[in-house]
Amino acid sequence: MQNTAGSTTVKHQYASWIELSRNHLLANLETIRARSGTPDVLAVIKANAYGHGLREIAQILEGRVKFFGVATLKEGLSLKEHFPKTSVFLFGHLLPHEIPVAVGSNITMSVSSFAQARAISDCAESLERKASVHLKIDTGMGRMGFRADEAVREIMKIRLLQGLLLDGIYMHFPTAEVEDLFRTKQIQKFQSLLEELDRNGIAFRFRHAQNSAASLTLKNPFLNIVRPGLALYGIHPDPSLRDTVKLAPVLELKSRITFIKRIESGETAGYGRTFTASSTTNLAILPLGYSHGYPWSAWKNAQVLHRGNRYPLAGKISMDYLTVNLGRQEAAEGDIVTLIGKDQDERISAEDVAQWAGSIPYEIVTQLNANLPRVVA
Numbered sequence: 001m002q003n004t005a006g007s008t009t010v011k012h013q014y015a016s017w018i019e020l021s022r023n024h025l026l027a028n029l030e031t032i033r034a035r036s037g038t039p040d041v042l043a044v045i046k047a048n049a050y051g052h053g054l055r056e057i058a059q060i061l062e063g064r065v066k067f068f069g070v071a072t073l074k075e076g077l078s079l080k081e082h083f084p085k086t087s088v089f090l091f092g093h094l095l096p097h098e099i100p101v102a103v104g105s106n107i108t109m110s111v112s113s114f115a116q117a118r119a120i121s122d123c124a125e126s127l128e129r130k131a132s133v134h135l136k137i138d139t140g141m142g143r144m145g146f147r148a149d150e151a152v153r154e155i156m157k158i159r160l161l162q163g164l165l166l167d168g169i170y171m172h173f174p175t176a177e178v179e180d181l182f183r184t185k186q187i188q189k190f191q192s193l194l195e196e197l198d199r200n201g202i203a204f205r206f207r208h209a210q211n212s213a214a215s216l217t218l219k220n221p222f223l224n225i226v227r228p229g230l231a232l233y234g235i236h237p238d239p240s241l242r243d244t245v246k247l248a249p250v251l252e253l254k255s256r257i258t259f260i261k262r263i264e265s266g267e268t269a270g271y272g273r274t275f276t277a278s279s280t281t282n283l284a285i286l287p288l289g290y291s292h293g294y295p296w297s298a299w300k301n302a303q304v305l306h307r308g309n310r311y312p313l314a315g316k317i318s319m320d321y322l323t324v325n326l327g328r329q330e331a332a333e334g335d336i337v338t339l340i341g342k343d344q345d346e347r348i349s350a351e352d353v354a355q356w357a358g359s360i361p362y363e364i365v366t367q368l369n370a371n372l373p374r375v376v377a
Contacts, residue, residue: 015287019374020056031246036215036216042065042089043061050233052233054078069089090107108134110134110135133166137170140173169194170206208223208225212237215227234248235350239351251341254337255287255336258286259333260285260333262283264277265280281326282329286323286337286339288321295363296316298353298357302317305348306324312324312325
């Protein structure tokens with residue numbers, strides 16, 4: 001089936017799907033390298049690559065980055081199976097029964113305490129191997145990691161563990177997009193720690209702190225690998241960064257009109273009867289709803305694109321469907337409607353949908369159902 005009602009020719013028969021731009025992803029990768037001044041990248045592809053598709057994104061990035069970063073062992077194991085050439089870094093805290101699997105699969109693990117380090121080391125020794133770890137330092141995030149003022153003492157103990165390879169050390173910014181005194185102090189704490197460890201003969205191959213926002217706004221010679229997430233996918237992690245750097249959206253969300261309904265003035269549509277036609281109105285039914293990850297809370301404000309024009313929704317979003325108010329405009333079953341992406345001169349971004357839903361773009365893309373087909377172009 002070919003359908004050219006949208007902005008591109010489509011050669012598949014999916015009812016609803018996600019399109020991914022390989023060129024945009026690689027362009028964003030190079031933009032981040034240029035902005036940060038750091039060639040080595042830990043590409044954060046956790047949460048199904050921020051909803052874009054773990055394996056699809058990994059396939060594009062394989063051989064182009066140092067690490068894939070994930071949050072769960074399941075994702076890590078999938079990457080090791082399908083993309084063995086690229087190292088995998090696991091941010092998440094492992095349960096005891098998961099440690100042997102991670103060690104046996106050569107997954108690099110994050111360590112936030114001596115007890116955790118010892119458990120991983122003991123497991124590695126029992127398997128007669130070394131486990132690669134990155135030590136996390138809490139310089140102000142207040143979540144995982146060694147307290148910065150206790151880190152030297154703890155790391156001096158950890159370096160005696162025989163089953164570990166201390167390959168990296170890192171920290172996390174809670175407000176990376178804000179170039180203020182707090183961020184500066186975090187960097188100073190981390191840098192001072194690295195200097196003190198170096199004086200004690202402890203050095204790390206990888207030192208990282210720059211998430212998406214920091215990779216676009218911060219250069220530091222003590223840091224030698226960046227770990228972008230949202231920015232890789234062409235979404236600005238904060239509105240304040242839109243004028244700082246141009247990013248290319250990787251994802252488009254599209255659906256085909258599955259049914260056309262004409263209703264008359266005074267008739268209603270949808271759950272709760274929240275939409276009432278003021279005149280004869282054409283409604284387009286899309287086979288996509290909140291079960292697919294489109295946010296229910298956006299229904300009052302959301303718009304979609306059809307043949308280069310914007311249209312509002314008619315009533316509430318259902319589990320499996322949403323209804324578009326075409327007014328007097330005509331459309332045909334099978335026509336393509338764009339919910340996120342570009343159609344002729346109009347574009348709807350993940351940030352737009354987030355604003356309509358009272359949410360954040362992170363949530364919009366990561367909630368997209370993994371069962372939606374991903375098409376790489």
